[in-house]
Amino acid sequence: MLTTVFYILSAITLATAFLTILTKNPIHSAIYLVICFFSIAGHYLLFNAQFLAVVHIIVYSGAIMILLLFTIMLMNLNKEDERHKSGLTIIAAVASFCLVAFVLLAAFLKSMPIIEEYYVSGEDYQSIKVLGQVLLDEKNGFMIPFEFASVLLLVSMIGAVLLSKKEEKISL
Amino acid sequence: MQNVLQQIGIENYIYLSTLLFCIGIFGVLFRRNAIVMFMSIEIMLNAVNLLLVVFSTYHQDASGQVFVFFSMAVAAAEVAVGLAILVGIYRNIHSIDIDKLKNLKG
Numbered sequence: 001m002l003t004t005v006f007y008i009l010s011a012i013t014l015a016t017a018f019l020t021i022l023t024k025n026p027i028h029s030a031i032y033l034v035i036c037f038f039s040i041a042g043h044y045l046l047f048n049a050q051f052l053a054v055v056h057i058i059v060y061s062g063a064i065m066i067l068l069l070f071t072i073m074l075m076n077l078n079k080e081d082e083r084h085k086s087g088l089t090i091i092a093a094v095a096s097f098c099l100v101a102f103v104l105l106a107a108f109l110k111s112m113p114i115i116e117e118y119y120v121s122g123e124d125y126q127s128i129k130v131l132g133q134v135l136l137d138e139k140n141g142f143m144i145p146f147e148f149a150s151v152l153l154l155v156s157m158i159g160a161v162l163l164s165k166k167e168e169k170i171s172l
Numbered sequence: 173m174q175n176v177l178q179q180i181g182i183e184n185y186i187y188l189s190t191l192l193f194c195i196g197i198f199g200v201l202f203r204r205n206a207i208v209m210f211m212s213i214e215i216m217l218n219a220v221n222l223l224l225v226v227f228s229t230y231h232q233d234a235s236g237q238v239f240v241f242f243s244m245a246v247a248a249a250e251v252a253v254g255l256a257i258l259v260g261i262y263r264n265i266h267s268i269d270i271d272k273l274k275n276l277k278g
Contacts, residue, residue, distance in 0.1 A: 002179045010188050017192055017215050021199035026207055033211050040218050046176050047229045052237055056221075059244050064214065064251050071255050072207060075262050090202070097198035104190045108183070120175045125234045134234045135241070142238050149245040156249035163256035 006046065012039040026072045030065060037061045051128045177229060185226040192219035206258055206268040210251065217247050 016036040020029045037060040044053035124130055135142050177185075192215060199212025221240045228236025262268050 002176055006176075006180050006184065010184075013188070014191055014195065017195045020211055020215070021195065021202060021208065026205060029208050029211055033214070036215065037218070040222055043222060044225060047225055048176075049225055049229070049237055052225060052240055055241065055244060059248055060214070060218070063248060067251060067255055068207060068211065071258065074259070075268065077205075077207065077268070085204070093198060093201040096201055097194055100197055101191065101194040104194065105187065108186050108190060120178070121232055123232060125232050126229070126237060131234055131237060135238050142235075142242075145242060149242055152249050153245060156252050160252040160256040163253065164259045 002046070006043075009039050009042045009046070012036075013043070026077050027069070030069050030072060033068075034061050034065050037065070047126075049126050051126070051131050175229070177226075182226060182230055186223065189219040189223040189226070192216075192222070204270050206261070206270050209270070210254055210258075214247065214251070217243065 013036055016032045016039065020032040020036060023029050023032065037056065041053045041056045041061075044056060133141070135146055137143065196212045196214075196216030196219060199215065200209050203209055203212070221243055224236045224240050224243070228234065228240075258268055261273070265272055
């Protein structure tokens, strides 16, 4: 049962990721990417990682994709205006894709897991309650990185506003 | 409680994230539209996030998931700044084809 779900989800993930790259129209790419993100959230749910699944849907399918779609529509890019690529570019891209996939898969095919017998301890380690304690514990948790993440988001927000502000004429 | 790793095996997840990462690399190399390149970078980040969650489940430790949470925050910041830069580029050269960004070549 779980195996079937895993194979269906993986097929959706890989196929939509490929379609994201291969479709000419950027809006279609964005829509395929949303489906890809939802299937990855399905993988998280398969692991029973509810918090990450919800955050993934909110951040990626919600915030990031809306940002991308708004940019595509603002720039009026929803037409297929990509010039014909030269054959050399396509050959080089496909060759490097095949080589990287071959090297990584060959490395992982030979590797053996360090834990021979996998067992489940039954301990609760990924519910929102436990994750919140790990994240916000002051002594040995991730309290300070959490604060720095908020600073990072603030700085990136200011940076985005400054970068996309219309430049005024500089008089020298 | 049935664990998903007992039925599927960690190897299949490693192969899935490897392939997803390679698709991201392929997208960055293959496309010239800067927004689609951004999407490929997102695919690569997601492949790595998925593998972090897999190993967090494998070791039954919550730290991996917290790390994925931080990585999502960084990805959101990256997309915001990157899209602002793209808007700036579009305002200047009226295209986001990266082959036209040759001004620094001298």
